[in-house]
Amino acid sequence: MLSGFPSTNGFETDLGARVRTLRRERGLTLKGLGRLAGLSHPFLSQVERGLAKPSVSSVERIAAALDVSVAHLWAPPRQGEAVRVVRRDEGAVAEHHGATLRELPGEPAAPTLREWTAANRRWPAEAATEPGEVAIYVARGSIEVDVAGSLTTLEEGDTLRFDGALPHRLRRAGGTSTRALIVTS
Template sequence: MTTARDLGARLRHLRKARQLTLSGLASLSGVAVSTISKIENGALSPTLDRVLRLAEGLDLTIGQLIGDAESGNDSPNSRFVPSRHGDGIVIDTRNYVYRYLCAELTNKRMVPIHARIKASSIKEFGQLEKHGGEEFLIVMDGEIVVHSEFYAPVTLKRGESIYLDSTMGHAYVSAGDRDAEVFCICTEPQRIERTDEVQPPQPG
């Protein structure tokens, strides 16, 4: 299991490898300097929206940020990775316990997450979260309430699901007397190709 300290050490390594200061990464990601510092020191487990924003700031996919290595076999014919019970990278936050599955694939177009929902009310959850991409969630056990920025709350029971735009503020809270279990698939935010208007001369 990946701890907050493990993830923090990896984030610091990736930031320094790109010769970025804390303020530089904060500017690129939109995550506060103090928050990045806490994550790097293992004092804070980042929520999914912060993981995605930090990955985008580092010009990485989420798999490259939380995975075991930056490189991998990206041949289309090699993308066949079973995930066994207990596999994945676990990050325990205030509201959710995330288990990122198939994390060894670093350039996935979607992020599969098995999660346990800890918050039992929107007041306990706090501010709605938002990040790039879209997501699909299905309730595997228990009952949840989906709160969002633009729609009335929706209650989902076991076997029921929802699809939403992740750039809209949203929160999942458990509606029963125990933590709910869900499976979620998030798409990576669309990455904009960075090209210069004037291409440099090519050799030859």
């Protein structure tokens, strides 16, 4: 495809461009990506040029080889602002089981970011579940996280990742200034 000309098959071209960009960022050749994904390099070349319609299985293999999610490959390019600052007074604030959650505004299809603080050290009465992956990063202090009955203590700078479908709850283990960032994809 020549630069500046519109695509006749936008989806395949967008997917191919993302695959090419990620492959190059990782210093991989088409043959190298093919080895990692278990796909032929001529097929991958066609994918990158928007000439092939890969199956879901092929896209999953390409994503795994590039160490990204399938959604990352299929997501449309971001629209709007390239850079966005979220100020400390922005975002909806809600009390949730003795903790304060502030949802940080973002793109509709982007991961959900929430700032978590707790007033006390009690466990919430009920565990939560949510679709997708959950990552909890402790910015200050320490917290305890119960994921499906397995207890993990996280200190400042630690991150815990798990499947959000597993029942989970958290409580403050450190001082009153304990703060965590919860990312749900």
